[in-house]
Amino acid sequence: MQSANVLLRKIVRSSVLPFAAQHGMKKDLFPLSRTLSLSLCLKQDNSCNPSEKLDLDAWKKVMKSGLQEVVSETVSERKELSTLAAAREILEMWRLAGRSVPENISEEQLKTFMECPSKSAKKKYLKYLYLKELYRKNDKRKMDEKRERRLEAQERASETDEAKRNSFVCLLSSGMDRAYSWRVAQSMIFGQPLVFDMSYENDMSVREVANAVRQIVSSEGSNRRSVDPFHIHFCNFKDNSLYHKEFIKHYREAWGKLLITVTDQCYTDVFPKDKLIYLTADSPKVMKTFDHDKIYIVGSLVDKSIKTGVSLARAKRLGLETAALPLEKYLLWNTGAKNLTLDQMMNILLTLKDTGDWKKALEFVPKRKYCGFVSKPVHELKKTLNLINTLKLGKRQEELRKQCAKNYSKKLTQK
């Protein structure tokens, strides 16, 4: 303890900056339990004998005596704070109080924070920033550890002095790239089109648009790597739209070199109407097989606030055929909405295109959403159920049961 205190005082003298508590805490997990700054008033350990009567208000003295220098510092800058600076101060205090608040916040983020319409919106936004910061920090820590390990390994390798250089390995990734690009270029001439409908910007918040773009980027990646890629079309794509800005953020200069077709035209202007099928979870029609002659449209919409019927409305307005994936037919649905993310849709469609196997394709539905695959079609299950009931209850009841089952299936189809 004594030595620790000496060390402490040294640090205090060398800097007035706040510093992390010295007990080797996990910084990332408990960034809030840090002491703010140290006062110079450290009582000597020997002043407090165990036999002495405990002075319960000693902490107040410590807190007050440490003030003088701090106050003299702050008084000078205690002018009228601008609203932004004030917000920053409040955030700092919240952080000290142990709320989920990011440590560093940029001017822009602060403005977004101030523009949040309600207290809960503010809280949510702060939590989002906080978690983002936490993830980033963790990633950085892992990277550093990795680098350290690599350096260590290199050192060891240099000791044995057996550096094997294989030029083929280095070329592999760019070679693969070229091969993929070749395939996608082929598909742009001969491949089956797949349309992303980019007309939902007004239905989404900024964050939802960002999420949608990330999902599209990921689906473009899976498409590029597949054996027989789609020819991707972005229809209704407006220049300088939010989508556009987000895409540039993700792709940077590669945006201009992507092997996809981007147009501000509607898909109905590009393709014959009778070939289009709009995929939407709200569709009353269920997709039976994947048709290689049709052009499927996927709405680039992330709806966290469950807006039912938005994409169905689009298709209705244009008089297009619609379809939903046969999720209920093949999966025992558990929880979650039936609308899937865009990259999941892309993977499902790619698998269907290659194999036509629903079971294989629907592997891409998140596992948490379903309990398992239906081994038999649902109507056969119902038949066996009826049979069991007949055996159990006799003939009269059978009529009723049948009626019930029918009612039930009717209800399902009407929904």
Added chain:
Amino acid sequence: VQPPQKPLQAEEWNRLRKSFQTPAVFEEVMFNSMVRCNSPIDVAKSLLTHVAKSNGDIAYSLLVKYLALCVQQGQTSEIRDVYDIMKNRFKILESGAYNLLIRGLSNSDQWRMALTLLEEVKKIMIPSRANYESCIKAASRHQEMNLAFELYHEMLAKDLVPTLDVLQAFFDFSRGMKGPELQKELFGILLYLRENQIYPHKTFMQSIKLWFESIPGGNWRGHLTSIKDSGQCPVCNHQLEDSDLTEEEYNNLRERIIRDVIHGTDTFRKTSPQEFEAFQRFVENRFPFDIVIDGLNVSHIKPRKMQCENLFDAVNCLAKDNARLLVLGRKHMLINSSNWKREIMKAMQNKADFFFADNISEDDAFLLYATLRSGKHCKFVTRDFLRDHKACLSDTLTRHLFRKWQRGHQIAISPSFLSVFIQQPAFCYDCVVQTTGDTWHIPYKDTFEEKYSYQVPRKWLCIQQK
């Protein structure tokens, strides 16, 4: 962890801390459990002293937790000390500390300081309703009703919703006080309940009753009662307001239903423009109807029966007094199937008008439109609570209007074991706080628990002036 019973020496704290699995958060965890166990503040002080001596400083979060402990035990002088320390130490405080300070001080004899703190909070953010609540209660407890009402109006102006607790405090503390101003303010609270369709609970109702009866020279008498189905109060024989909307409210509601519920952001989401136009033409040609029926909803009432038979029973039951019926359905009902027999459908079409929407359209929106278009006397039949449609309306005022209209015009049918349908009639009187000047009628909830939003209380407080 279990907090110790007595204040500990530094060494003892050190030992405890070392035995704790994650020493870094020892103090936080210890303070949390102190607050939970309501430990004596001396114990907390000894820990603070230990922390201060070994670190030279105490983290803000620990101070706040200590403050919470002091507030919990009503240690006013400690609260003030902590406030002074915090104020000197930090430029501003955050909402958690202010909440505690205001709550702690408002319950003490230094309640005026809570008011200055409230002013301080206002400089950096909008105070929470709990802040206002503490201050208002403190002010009214000390009979400063003007101040309390000033704060109350300030709170309303900031769109904060007062709790029933605060409103009750006004009635509790103004008991026996005189003054037309005060009386006006309290009537204002009752009208606030009316406008927002809030129902007081039983104890709140008692406070209201006692306040009325305590007005010097007011000669008010309160009785607990329940209103007859006809809308008459059995105590004073007064007829309650009917649930009809005014002409203006009616038109307003109809327009808003068309705008927000049917069209919304995109007409195609619930119907299509062609279909809606066709429906409007259909209604214009045949209205006014007396009862509009949600065909599909009614047809599912008895699951053991064929759907068209259910509907047939309902239509027969409602068609008795030459009422003009409109049944809304979907096109699939016209296809002869095991559930929808063509002959029965034909028979029904002789007794009622039918409109069949597309299979993917929403028939509820049409139900609302047709009923509103037909006029005040028209009722509608469905078991649906129509909550999703209410949610489409954008402002609370229209939503209240919708609720009121729904209460007065919705008939719910419940299946019984006999083959007749039992109807739950729409209320013919309006279930809100109401007054005629010399009488007040106040509906109240029997319990504290929230009732379902579609339920209305059946118990009333009748207050009349002799």
